[in-house]
Amino acid sequence: xxxxxxxxxxxxxxxxxxxxxxxxxxxxxxxxxxxxxxxxxxxxxxxxxxxxxxxxxxxxxxxxxxxxxxxxxxxxxxxxxxxxxxxxxxxxxxxxxxxxxxxxxxxxxxxxxxxxxxxxxxxxxxxxxxxxxxxxxxxxxxxxxxxxxxxxxxxxxxxxxxxxxxxxxxxxxxxxxxxxxxxxxxxxxxxxxxxxxxxxxxxxxxxxxxxxxxxxxxxxxxxxxxxxxxxxxxxxxxxxxxxxxxxxxxxxxxxxxxxxxxxxxxxxxxxxxxxxxxxxxxxxxxxxxxxxxxxxxxxxxxxxxxxxxxxxxxxxxxxxxxxxxxxxxxxxxxxxxxxxxxxxxxxxxxxxxxxxxxxxxxxxxxxxxxxxxxxxxxxxxxxxxxxxxxxxxxxxxxxxxxxxxxxxxxxxxxxxxxxxxxxxxxxxxxxxxxxxxxxxxxxxxxxxxxxxxxxxxxxxxxxxxxxxxxxxxxxxxx
Numbered sequence: 001x002x003x004x005x006x007x008x009x010x011x012x013x014x015x016x017x018x019x020x021x022x023x024x025x026x027x028x029x030x031x032x033x034x035x036x037x038x039x040x041x042x043x044x045x046x047x048x049x050x051x052x053x054x055x056x057x058x059x060x061x062x063x064x065x066x067x068x069x070x071x072x073x074x075x076x077x078x079x080x081x082x083x084x085x086x087x088x089x090x091x092x093x094x095x096x097x098x099x100x101x102x103x104x105x106x107x108x109x110x111x112x113x114x115x116x117x118x119x120x121x122x123x124x125x126x127x128x129x130x131x132x133x134x135x136x137x138x139x140x141x142x143x144x145x146x147x148x149x150x151x152x153x154x155x156x157x158x159x160x161x162x163x164x165x166x167x168x169x170x171x172x173x174x175x176x177x178x179x180x181x182x183x184x185x186x187x188x189x190x191x192x193x194x195x196x197x198x199x200x201x202x203x204x205x206x207x208x209x210x211x212x213x214x215x216x217x218x219x220x221x222x223x224x225x226x227x228x229x230x231x232x233x234x235x236x237x238x239x240x241x242x243x244x245x246x247x248x249x250x251x252x253x254x255x256x257x258x259x260x261x262x263x264x265x266x267x268x269x270x271x272x273x274x275x276x277x278x279x280x281x282x283x284x285x286x287x288x289x290x291x292x293x294x295x296x297x298x299x300x301x302x303x304x305x306x307x308x309x310x311x312x313x314x315x316x317x318x319x320x321x322x323x324x325x326x327x328x329x330x331x332x333x334x335x336x337x338x339x340x341x342x343x344x345x346x347x348x349x350x351x352x353x354x355x356x357x358x359x360x361x362x363x364x365x366x367x368x369x370x371x372x373x374x375x376x377x378x379x380x381x382x383x384x385x386x387x388x389x390x391x392x393x394x395x396x397x398x399x400x401x402x403x404x405x406x407x408x409x410x411x412x413x414x415x416x417x418x419x420x421x422x423x424x425x426x427x428x429x430x431x432x433x434x435x436x437x438x439x440x441x442x443x444x445x446x447x448x449x450x451x452x453x454x455x456x457x458x459x460x461x462x463x464x465x466x467x468x469x470x471x472x473x474x475x476x477x478x
Contacts, residue, residue, distance in 0.1 A: 050448025136420025
């Protein structure tokens with residue numbers, strides 16, 4: 001066989017070139033002990049007071065302007081076009097500190113709660129009484145890639161497990177035929193840092209986020225290259241299992257091998273589960289239209305929000321959606337509004353406003369919002385002064401790590417409220433600062449996990465998602 005050693009595990013897999021067999025055979029193999037047992041079991045017991053069972057996170061790539069969305073600053077209208085009186089040199093990306101500038105959108109009190117939200121997100125604004133807005137977020141980096149790493153893993157550098165991976169590791173899988181952690185990237189491209197944003201880091205490999213595409217084939221190479229009979233499938237699995245056991249007997253238990261075996265087994269099950277959950281056409285026409293699948297500018301996010309809801313229904317624990325593709329390029333295909341906030345944010349908001357509002361309504365209507373967390377996050381905010389070296393209140397804003405806004409909704413949260421404050425012009429936090437470690441600690445708390453107890457021993461350190469920091473944000477809990 002062209003020099004391949006068929007009695008080695010690698011040789012056999014290279015020779016077979018047939019993917020992972022049909023799911024129908026898996027039940028028989030499991031009964032005979034021919035598949036390794038899943039290691040995606042809970043590592044920590046969720047506390048009885050846990051409110052959340054699952055979460056869906058919308059990550060805005062590039063930095064949403066809180067001053068134009070969720071943090072109303074009337075003082076900026078009064079000081080528009082004036083110079084900020086300070087000698088401080090802020091940590092901003094391009095270092096151009098122009099004149100103060102007001103919001104490009106009108107703010108209004110929304111719902112019974114009276115939350116101030118701008119016309120940038122008119123349909124999300126209509127959901128104000130379901131939102132818990134954090135107006136005092138801070139981060140440690142004003143640079144895109146490390147800021148996104150902070151948002152996902154709590155650390156500035158890559159190689160640390162993401163929050164979805166920690167949740168999967170701590171609580172295990174709900175579904176037996178789908179991953180615990182699924183990522184749905186923007187159809188225009190992946191975020192800066194790529195897969196490092198959903199990495200398992202030093203956790204076992206099966207806790208890595210699994211990327212699904214929102215259109216076409218959801219998962220690459222899901223089907224074998226040719227049709228296999230049930231007997232061929234069975235024989236292949238028997239041989240693979242024999243070689244796996246032989247390899248482990250010779251070399252001892254290896255985490256990487258165990259993770260790969262488990263990944264192959266899960267991939268086989270996904271041959272049936274993924275096409276079923278990805279058939280969005282099974283949804284009613286009115287549901288598809290409510291999400292915006294019938295409109296070109298909303299179709300991509302609509303499909304991903306609807307697919308996200310279906311994945312949650314089928315037992316996926318953590319779904320992550322990205323809004324914004326590559327940072328480079330003109331016009332920017334992300335929320336990076338250096339040149340013109342009005343043009344950039346208006347275009348990006350039109351893509352996601354309707355689908356996200358529909359997701360919230362749908363989860364509520366199905367009785368899922370009470371035990372589902374919806375997280376709406378961004379890398380950082382934008383400056384209250386324009387990005388300009390001239391005496392003009394230009395149309396763009398630079399990065400602002402000193403204050404920005406995110407929101408949460410659903411399980412265990414006080415709805416229709418804002419927590420924390422930025423100063424009068426929205427430059428810096430004035431009260432109740434919230435770090436990413438605080439944010440992550442709160443999410444884990446809502447899942448019934450004490451963030452100081454979820455640890456993994458690595459290189460002599462008991463690592464955790466929140467490092468050595470983090471406090472639960474008690475003021476947002478119901």
